[in-house]
Amino acid sequence: MDELYLDNIDEYVNDQNKIVTYKWLSLTLGVHVNTAKQMLYHYLDQRRKERSGTTLHATYLVSGKCSENGSVCHKVSVVREDQLDDTKSKLDKTISVHVYSVQKAELKDSGPLYSTDYDAVKENLKNCNKYSTIRCAAAVPLSHTELQKVQEKVVEKEATKPSLNDHTAAAPKPSVKQPKGIMGMFSNKAAPKSEACNKEVKTEQKDEASPVSVILFGQTSKWFPCRERRPYFTIVFCANKIIDNIHSVLVIPDSPPVPEVQTPSPGNEVKKEPVSHQEASEGRRRKRRRVLKARTFLDDEGCMVTEKGYESESYSESEDDSKTTSQPSGESNSLKQSLGKREEEKTKERGQKKAPAAAAAANKSTKQSSIMGFFQKK
Amino acid sequence: MFSDITEQKETLLAPPGTERPVFSRDERTYSGCSEGFGLGERSFQRQYAHMYAARLMQMRGILKDRAEQKWGTDIPIKKLCDLQMGEQCVIVGTIFKHMELQPSILKEISEEHNLLPQPPRAKYISQSDELILEDELQRIKLEGKIETAKFVTGSVIAIMGAEKNDGKFTVEDYCFADLPPQAPREPLNSDRFVLLASGLGLGGSGADSMLGLQLLIDMVTGHLGDLGEQSGAASISHVLLAGNLLSQSTQDKDSTTKAKYLTKKTQAGSVEAIRLLDELLVQLVASVPVDVMPGEYDPTNYTLPQQSLHRCMFPLSVPYPTLQLVTNPYQAVMDGVRFLGTSGQNVSDIVKYSNIDDHLEILENTMRLRHLAPTAPDTLGCYPFYQQDPFIMAECPHVYFSGNAPAYQSKRIKGPEGQDVLLVAIPEFSSTQTACLVNLRTLECEPISFSTFSTEDDDEEMNISH
Numbered sequence A: 001m002d003e004l005y006l007d008n009i010d011e012y013v014n015d016q017n018k019i020v021t022y023k024w025l026s027l028t029l030g031v032h033v034n035t036a037k038q039m040l041y042h043y044l045d046q047r048r049k050e051r052s053g054t055t056l057h058a059t060y061l062v063s064g065k066c067s068e069n070g071s072v073c074h075k076v077s078v079v080r081e082d083q084l085d086d087t088k089s090k091l092d093k094t095i096s097v098h099v100y101s102v103q104k105a106e107l108k109d110s111g112p113l114y115s116t117d118y119d120a121v122k123e124n125l126k127n128c129n130k131y132s133t134i135r136c137a138a139a140v141p142l143s144h145t146e147l148q149k150v151q152e153k154v155v156e157k158e159a160t161k162p163s164l165n166d167h168t169a170a171a172p173k174p175s176v177k178q179p180k181g182i183m184g185m186f187s188n189k190a191a192p193k194s195e196a197c198n199k200e201v202k203t204e205q206k207d208e209a210s211p212v213s214v215i216l217f218g219q220t221s222k223w224f225p226c227r228e229r230r231p232y233f234t235i236v237f238c239a240n241k242i243i244d245n246i247h248s249v250l251v252i253p254d255s256p257p258v259p260e261v262q263t264p265s266p267g268n269e270v271k272k273e274p275v276s277h278q279e280a281s282e283g284r285r286r287k288r289r290r291v292l293k294a295r296t297f298l299d300d301e302g303c304m305v306t307e308k309g310y311e312s313e314s315y316s317e318s319e320d321d322s323k324t325t326s327q328p329s330g331e332s333n334s335l336k337q338s339l340g341k342r343e344e345e346k347t348k349e350r351g352q353k354k355a356p357a358a359a360a361a362a363n364k365s366t367k368q369s370s371i372m373g374f375f376q377k378k
Numbered sequence B: 001m002f003s004d005i006t007e008q009k010e011t012l013l014a015p016p017g018t019e020r021p022v023f024s025r026d027e028r029t030y031s032g033c034s035e036g037f038g039l040g041e042r043s044f045q046r047q048y049a050h051m052y053a054a055r056l057m058q059m060r061g062i063l064k065d066r067a068e069q070k071w072g073t074d075i076p077i078k079k080l081c082d083l084q085m086g087e088q089c090v091i092v093g094t095i096f097k098h099m100e101l102q103p104s105i106l107k108e109i110s111e112e113h114n115l116l117p118q119p120p121r122a123k124y125i126s127q128s129d130e131l132i133l134e135d136e137l138q139r140i141k142l143e144g145k146i147e148t149a150k151f152v153t154g155s156v157i158a159i160m161g162a163e164k165n166d167g168k169f170t171v172e173d174y175c176f177a178d179l180p181p182q183a184p185r186e187p188l189n190s191d192r193f194v195l196l197a198s199g200l201g202l203g204g205s206g207a208d209s210m211l212g213l214q215l216l217i218d219m220v221t222g223h224l225g226d227l228g229e230q231s232g233a234a235s236i237s238h239v240l241l242a243g244n245l246l247s248q249s250t251q252d253k254d255s256t257t258k259a260k261y262l263t264k265k266t267q268a269g270s271v272e273a274i275r276l277l278d279e280l281l282v283q284l285v286a287s288v289p290v291d292v293m294p295g296e297y298d299p300t301n302y303t304l305p306q307q308s309l310h311r312c313m314f315p316l317s318v319p320y321p322t323l324q325l326v327t328n329p330y331q332a333v334m335d336g337v338r339f340l341g342t343s344g345q346n347v348s349d350i351v352k353y354s355n356i357d358d359h360l361e362i363l364e365n366t367m368r369l370r371h372l373a374p375t376a377p378d379t380l381g382c383y384p385f386y387q388q389d390p391f392i393m394a395e396c397p398h399v400y401f402s403g404n405a406p407a408y409q410s411k412r413i414k415g416p417e418g419q420d421v422l423l424v425a426i427p428e429f430s431s432t433q434t435a436c437l438v439n440l441r442t443l444e445c446e447p448i449s450f451s452t453f454s455t456e457d458d459d460e461e462m463n464i465s466h
Helices: A004-015 A022-029 A035-049 A081-090 A111-123 A144-158 A165-170 A172-183 A190-204 A213-228 A233-251 A258-261 A269-280 A317-339 A345-369 A371-376 B049-072 B105-109 B208-221 B225-233 B269-287 B345-353 B361-370
Strands: A057-068 A071-080 A093-103 A284-299 A304-316 B030-032 B090-099 B132-133 B139-144 B156-163 B171-176 B195-197 B236-242 B288-295 B323-325 B332-336 B337-342 B400-405 B409-416 B418-428 B434-439 B444-452
Touching: A004 A022, A004 A035, A022 A035, A022 A093, A022 A111, A035 A093, A057 A081, A071 A081, A081 A093, A093 A111, A093 B225, A111 B208, A111 B269, A144 B269, A269 B332, A284 B195, A284 B323, B049 B090, B049 B156, B049 B171, B090 B139, B139 B156, B195 B400, B195 B418, B208 B225, B208 B269, B208 B444, B236 B332, B236 B337, B236 B400, B269 B288, B337 B345, B345 B361, B361 B400, B361 B409, B361 B418, B418 B434, B418 B444
Parallel strands: A071 B444, B139 B171, B195 B236, B236 B288, B288 B323, B337 B400, B400 B418
Antiparallel strands: A057 A071, A057 A093, A284 A304, B030 B332, B090 B132, B090 B156, B132 B139, B156 B171, B195 B434, B332 B337, B409 B418, B434 B444
């Protein structure tokens, strides 16, 4: 170990062309700073004895007392080797001299010395003073938990507003009764659920200005999240119902099937179904039809949900016929104008066949928008 | 002196020995007393007149006593409203200096004058300045044996003289509140030092000063020097950084002048500088207690009293209990020695509005006036205090300092009741590479300078000049 460091320094200086400062050496080799300084001196001395004409350069640190204009000053300087004696002579009393750095090339400027030390220190920020001569008992970093405690104390001091946890604790008691009154409009089932929802909301909110506002916010928040949570509910519900009905309709054997299939309108399930339904039940006087209706109810979470869904509703044909007869003529007229003479017959046929479909669709279109709604206008 | 206690030891120009010396740093007793400079809830609704009223009210009693001591009890002390023509009396009030060249926002924005904004000048004094004394109700012009250029607005003094026919008060003599009472300090057994440094100027373009700064840190932490010097460094029990840790160039606000699309991705210069400061501080705090005061160019509020830098800016250094982020101005008692000082804004403001250039002389003047910053709030930004003026010195410090002076200066002054104060003008490190060491036992100050070599010739840097 004793002589290994010489080889190490040799490697750093000659092979890697580094500027070896005492601090860098001490951090790299893990030795006391004074040892590092002595190592550098030893290395320098030995190499100079071995080969004369070596190209090693060194910088020294000189510190001492100096008196200028009657006042005493302590001076610390980093000097090149050639300036060493000169600087020493200017000082009244030289206190310390040691090797600062060793490098291959001659340094014109002391800038690189700083960057070498900077890199070395940056890597070892946590224990940068491990190899120094001075130990300070007070300079022990606080552990993470202790630091957090200290910071919390400071934050408490800085906070001027009192915490409103007390308010939120008191709030649920009066507010529980109030929701019962408001929600009682809808159903009894909703009330206990609403309380649960209310409390959930309150635990999330920490700073509310007053109990009253807590309640209001609590109420509104029940509505919105519930609605947002299930935006597709209504559409899903409708689709399910539609598909069910198509299956039931297509099972019916002797409805006039072909015209509907051949209808030029795009294969819209929604239209097919009322069409087929209409065709099938043409003969009857009283029938049931599917009507788009809106149902409002409270679901199990206490949220109000409005759904649009098809529900069967019975109605008589006579009511419908008057509407259907008036509409197709208008429709065929419009079709004639739009399509031209050649296709008149076709369109007429289609128009006639479409008429009941259109009528039915028109009926439906008042309640549900469909593509047939375009032909309804007179 | 520091250089006296460090012994000469030539051990390091030798092959490695076996000794691994370790010195332990002296512990010191410390208590901070700058609660008066901390601001809690800040309200800027108030006018500054309250501050002047509080100042006069607090100082009037003190000045009456001083006037009686100086001129005897025969001469009556009168208020301005009770003045009688020709009668010799003493009046107590606040000085107001009327300066033509003083930048006035009203003149700038007034359209009838059609004036361009005045460019910043080194001094705003001129021959035509006038001194006016104001008390609670009236004001009166002063003339006579009073040197206009030496006084600044906001000083509270007592004047002896008489009112002459033309409505002006002819001054025969004046006196200040002088030094406040000083608590006696217990002498220490051993030499203990406090290092004072200011104007580190990080983030600036001068890279030369970085090695000097590194040498300073190495010396304080015990890396540098021989055994004698290292044992001497172990007796440095405290480090005080008095402002301007960041350089003025970090204050350039490109965002106000350049187009937004050019400056969108650029960081403020102070971000990198603060990171650098944190890395420097962590080396220091791991070895010695450090107090960090903010200065003119540091990221904290502009008005006095400047609040401490926030601990979130120093993630590496904050875990160490040795780091203390303190206000500007700052007051503390270390080992029985009371330190009071600022980062230099008060002194440089007085330099602008009087004919005195010597920082040390200004320090002495403010000490004699018993007020840290007399020009606040007139020309020096200040918080509108309401019922009390925290800049009035209640107790006399043992060491009174101000940072960012152009050169190192120190002086010992004596008070009328035997007070003994060391005045220190801490030089700016980035330009002078000099810091100060105060010996707590003897109350003497010594400069310590660092030098490096460069491509220019090896001239003597760090000339300590008076």
